[in-house]
Amino acid sequence: xxxxxxxxxxxxxxxxxxxxxxxxxxxxxxxxxxxxxxxxxxxxxxxxxxxxxxxxxxxxxxxxxxxxxxxxxxxxxxxxxxxxxxxxxxxxxxxxxxxxxxxxxxxx
Numbered sequence: 001x002x003x004x005x006x007x008x009x010x011x012x013x014x015x016x017x018x019x020x021x022x023x024x025x026x027x028x029x030x031x032x033x034x035x036x037x038x039x040x041x042x043x044x045x046x047x048x049x050x051x052x053x054x055x056x057x058x059x060x061x062x063x064x065x066x067x068x069x070x071x072x073x074x075x076x077x078x079x080x081x082x083x084x085x086x087x088x089x090x091x092x093x094x095x096x097x098x099x100x101x102x103x104x105x106x107x108x
Contacts, residue, residue, distance in 0.1 A: 002057045003029065004085040008077045009055050015076045016059060019069065023108075025058040034082050054085060060092055060108055 004012055009026070016024055030051035061069060070087055078084055095107040 001088045001090060002073055002077070002085060003031075003054050003087075004057060004077050005079070005083065006053060006055055008079075009057070011076050012057055012073065015072055019072065021059050021061060021069070023059070027056045027058075029054050029056045033086075052083065060095065062105065062108075 002012065013024070030053055032051055059069075066089055070089065073087055094103065095105075096103050097107040
């Protein structure tokens with residue numbers, strides 16, 4: 001799972017396609033971290049949306065591919081500025097393709 005800037009989303013998509021990751025889930029998310037959203041004051045009251053917009057990209061790959069994929073994602077998405085995002089590596093205990101009931105690697 002990677003939380004990335006909207007400006008690098010298409011680079012992430014192209015990278016995943018290039019390395020043979022066919023499927024991904026993308027969701028627009030909002031949050032705060034070290035980078036803060038700009039909020040204006042109007043008559044002493046905060047005005048604006050106090051969260052930063054990002055995209056969460058989720059892919060599932062075989063365990064052996066994870067380290068190389070993480071390195072490629074970092075290289076592709078890094079700008080060197082605060083707010084570049086995060087990558088989380090999570091275990092997947094089971095995968096099931098609902099339509100065919102395929103399981104494990106066959107479900108990917």
